[in-house]
Each structure stands twice: as C-alpha cells, then as structure tokens.
Amino acid sequence: MRRTTLIALTFASSSIVALTGFVLAKEESKDALPPGSVSRAEGLQAWTRIEAVVTHPRCANCHVDAKAVPIWTPAGESKSRVHGMNIHGGKSRIGAETVPCSTCHVTSTLPNPPAPAPLQAGIDWQLAPVDFIWFGKSGAEICAQLKDPKRNGGRNAVGLLEHLRHDASLSGFIPRAWEPGAGRTTPPGTFEDHVKDMARWGAAGQPCPR
Ligand code: HEC
Numbered sequence: 001m002r003r004t005t006l007i008a009l010t011f012a013s014s015s016i017v018a019l020t021g022f023v024l025a026k027e028e029s030k031d032a033l034p035p036g037s038v039s040r041a042e043g044l045q046a047w048t049r050i051e052a053v054v055t056h057p058r059c060a061n062c063h064v065d066a067k068a069v070p071i072w073t074p075a076g077e078s079k080s081r082v083h084g085m086n087i088h089g090g091k092s093r094i095g096a097e098t099v100p101c102s103t104c105h106v107t108s109t110l111p112n113p114p115a116p117a118p119l120q121a122g123i124d125w126q127l128a129p130v131d132f133i134w135f136g137k138s139g140a141e142i143c144a145q146l147k148d149p150k151r152n153g154g155r156n157a158v159g160l161l162e163h164l165r166h167d168a169s170l171s172g173f174i175p176r177a178w179e180p181g182a183g184r185t186t187p188p189g190t191f192e193d194h195v196k197d198m199a200r201w202g203a204a205g206q207p208c209p210r
C-alpha cells in the first residue's frame with residue numbers, strides 16, 4: 001500500500017518536472033544566440049563536441065533504457081559495466097520499488113567525495129526519464145532524440161539551454177559531471193563550454209550528422 005503511494009507520488013512529481021520543462025521552453029535565455037547566426041558547418045562542429053560530452057560516462061551512465069539498470073565506471077576502469085549491488089531504478093527511476101538511490105547517493109550541494117564513494121547532487125539522485133536514452137546509442141541517434149520535443153521533455157533549442165541553467169542553479173547532475181570527486185574522469189571542456197556549444201548548435205538549427 002505504502003509502496004503504491006510512493007510510486008504514485010513519483011509519477012506526479014515527474015509530470016511536474018515535464019511541465020516545468022515546457023514552461024521554461026517558452027522563456028528567453030541569455031545564453032541563446034540569434035537563430036541563423038551560426039552556420040550549419042559550425043553547428044555540426046559544435047555537435048561533435050556535444051556528442052563527446054553526452055556519451056561520456058559522467059552523463060550516459062544515468063541516461064539508460066527501460067530496464068532501468070544504472071551503469072557505473074569505477075575509478076581506474078575505462079569500461080562501463082552495470083551498477084554493482086544489483087541496483088535497479090524501477091519504473092519510478094529512483095529505486096522506490098527496491099532500494100532507493102538516496103540510500104547511498106545523498107541529496108547535498110557539498111562537493112562530491114573522492115571515488116569510490118557514491119556521488120551526490122543538490123537534487124534527488126535518479127535515472128533520467130526513459131525517453132532520454134543515451135547509453136549505448138550512437139551520436140546520430142542521440143542528436144535526433146535531443147532535438148525532438150516528443151523525446152526531450154518538450155524542449156526547443158532555447159528550452160534545452162534553460163534546462164542546463166536551471167539544473168546548475170540547483171547544483172544538479174549536469175554541472176557536477178565536471179566535478180565528480182577526485183579519481184573520476186570528466187567530460188571534455190567545461191560546463192560553460194557545453195552551454196556555449198548547445199547555443200551554437202541551436203542557432204545553427206540543431207544539425208545532426210548523417
Ligand atoms: C544522476 C543521473 C544523471 C546524470 C549523471 C545526468 N543526467 Fe541528464 N537527466 C537526468 C534526469 C533525472 C533528467 C530529467 C530532469 C528533467 O527533465 O528536469 C535529465 C534530463 C536531461 C536533459 C533534458 C532532457 C533531454 O534528454 O533532452 C538533458 C539535456 C540532460 N539531462 C543532459 C545531461 C548532461 C549533458 C549530463 C552530463 C554532463 C547529464 N545529463 C547527466 C539524470 C542525469
């Protein structure tokens with residue numbers, strides 16, 4: 001009974017998240033560049049850098065499919081493998097059905113502790129929604145999905161920029177990929193470089209590699 005309530009609550013809160021994304025998508029962003037001010041070629045170059053970020057383990061390990069098994073890449077290992085201890089995100093994506101992620105990944109804005117301690121963030125630890133699958137996908141597939149409002153939480157190019165800033169304001173998962181705690185690798189560039197590349201890619205009309 002209690003479990004059902006928890007799952008229902010989780011679904012309610014994830015629809016609020018989706019709704020917020022939609023509202024934000026309509027707002028202005030100080031990071032956005034005028035549409036058409038960036039050439040397609042430059043936009044594709046920006047995408048190449050974005051692809052290196054979104055396929056990096058610090059991002060892709062949470063963006064997994066409906067099997068809801070998080071991925072980890074322990075310090076000193078370069079190959080990704082399934083999360084130890086038989087952890088499962090479940091339909092709730094927060095592990096409500098089995099062991100909640102928050103048992104180990106606490107909600108905190110303090111810096112991440114060194115590996116192999118569990119990572120933490122200013123928002124509750126959870127898998128990305130099942131529409132946003134990146135792990136195991138090609139760059140071209142992720143590109144097509146990231147620009148499709150049906151599969152990215154209803155966001156246009158400006159909405160995606162707003163999402164990055166909103167997440168950063170909460171000390172969320174995205175900026176923290178560049179501050180994962182000693183012993184862990186980081187995606188190329190910086191968080192600010194990633195925002196600039198997303199702005200360039202958006203202004204170029206979100207071109208994708210074929
Ligand atoms: C701890 C797990 C986790 C990590 C790590 C993570 N994300 Fe996410 N991501 C989420 C969740 C949860 C959402 C849904 C939040 C929302 O829509 O407000 C999300 C949504 C997104 C979205 C919007 C939806 C979409 O896919 O179009 C983008 C863009 C995104 N993440 C980018 C990143 C990037 C870039 C990184 C690495 C720098 C990253 N994420 C790392 C969990 C994670």
Ligand code: HEC
Pocket residue numbers: 057058059061062070071072073074075083085087088089090093094095099100101102103104105115116117118119125126127180
């Ligand atoms: C029993 C403790 C525990 C629970 C519960 C747990 N984790 Fe973890 N998790 C860890 C530890 C410890 C690490 C770090 C492992 C390392 O770096 O060697 C980790 C790492 C991760 C990583 C890799 C992050 C990266 O940047 O590579 C992801 C993704 C992750 N956990 C997701 C989840 C999700 C989603 C849940 C809930 C469904 C969850 N975890 C539940 C202990 C736990």
